[in-house]
Amino acid sequence: MSKRHPNHRHVKIHYTYTVEEIANLFCKHKNTVRNWHKNGLATIDDRKPMLFHGRTLATFLEAKRTKNKRPCKSGEIYCIKCRAPKVPDGGMADCERVNEKIWNLVAICPDCYTIINQRVGFAKLELIRRKIDITMPLAQQHINESNDPTVNS
Numbered sequence: 471m472s473k474r475h476p477n478h479r480h481v482k483i484h485y486t487y488t489v490e491e492i493a494n495l496f497c498k499h500k501n502t503v504r505n506w507h508k509n510g511l512a513t514i515d516d517r518k519p520m521l522f523h524g525r526t527l528a529t530f531l532e533a534k535r536t537k538n539k540r541p542c543k544s545g546e547i548y549c550i551k552c553r554a555p556k557v558p559d560g561g562m563a564d565c566e567r568v569n570e571k572i573w574n575l576v577a578i579c580p581d582c583y584t585i586i587n588q589r590v591g592f593a594k595l596e597l598i599r600r601k602i603d604i605t606m607p608l609a610q611q612h613i614n615e616s617n618d619p620t621v622n623s
């Protein structure tokens with residue numbers, strides 16, 4: 471099946487592409503290519519049908535890929551709505567325990583006020599705690615004391 475992020479290396483940079491050819495190249499719908507055009511993928515000129523330089527296409531896809539790949543820095547949580555890593559509103563997050571190893575941070579995006587969350591391991595959680603205030607649930611503060619596995623043999 472088609473990859474989520476089209477690989478710019480598949481583009482021949484000296485070739486001129488139509489919308490349809492680009493769509494076929496990446497197994498995308500033609501509307502996806504038209505959206506890329508709306509989002510900055512430049513045509514060769516204003517004539518119809520639209521034509522795109524391979525080099526322009528490759529540069530556009532590479533930039534798009536890099537942007538999507540931007541990792542969250544410590545203390546940032548990815549906001550799906552803004553499509554970007556965000557420092558939680560007020561520098562605060564709540565923390566829920568998923569299992570022994572995984573914790574779920576829940577916070578609010580400072581820009582769109584959507585609930586954002588991120589699953590982290592305990593080591594990473596400790597790093598993030600230096601950057602933002604994380605509220606640990608009361609019941610989970612004594613986790614080590616209550617950790618008493620009983621084996622029925």
Ligand SMILES: [Zn+2]
Pocket residue numbers: 549550551552553556579580581582583584
């Ligand atoms: Zn947001």
